[in-house]
Amino acid sequence: MLRSLVKRTLSTNNLICSIPSLILYYAAFASSLTGKQGIEATVLLTWKASLHNQSQTLLSSWIGSNHCTWLGICCNKACRVAHIDLQSYGLKGTLSNLNFSSFPHLLTLELLNNSLLRDHPSPYW
Numbered sequence: 001m002l003r004s005l006v007k008r009t010l011s012t013n014n015l016i017c018s019i020p021s022l023i024l025y026y027a028a029f030a031s032s033l034t035g036k037q038g039i040e041a042t043v044l045l046t047w048k049a050s051l052h053n054q055s056q057t058l059l060s061s062w063i064g065s066n067h068c069t070w071l072g073i074c075c076n077k078a079c080r081v082a083h084i085d086l087q088s089y090g091l092k093g094t095l096s097n098l099n100f101s102s103f104p105h106l107l108t109l110e111l112l113n114n115s116l117l118r119d120h121p122s123p124y125w
Contacts, residue, residue, distance in 0.1 A: 041067040043102040051093035080105040088113040
């Protein structure tokens with residue numbers, strides 16, 4: 001009887017130790033995803049802030065950190081930016097503050113019919 005009580009106690013202790021470990025693991029994993037998504041949101045907000053005032057008004061839905069709900073932004077299942085479609089919004093400004101390397105999952109970029117300039121020559125344009 002003592003032996004079965006010790007086994008149950010050890011088993012319960014293992015379970016009690018495992019639960020906090022799983023919670024910490026999940027929190028760290030979720031935090032790393034949120035961090036990457038947060039970087040994308042920050043880059044988009046930085047670019048928005050560099051645009052002319054009227055253009056910033058056109059992107060009024062770009063607030064907070066849930067960039068997947070913003071006008072013209074489409075995300076994949078991992079909540080990473082996959083498509084940016086801002087065609088014909090009449091945006092004015094430059095692309096120099098839009099760090100494209102922050103969007104490794106970006107598949108399409110639609111910016112036709114806007115007045116977006118680049119500050120320096122690029123071999124890709």
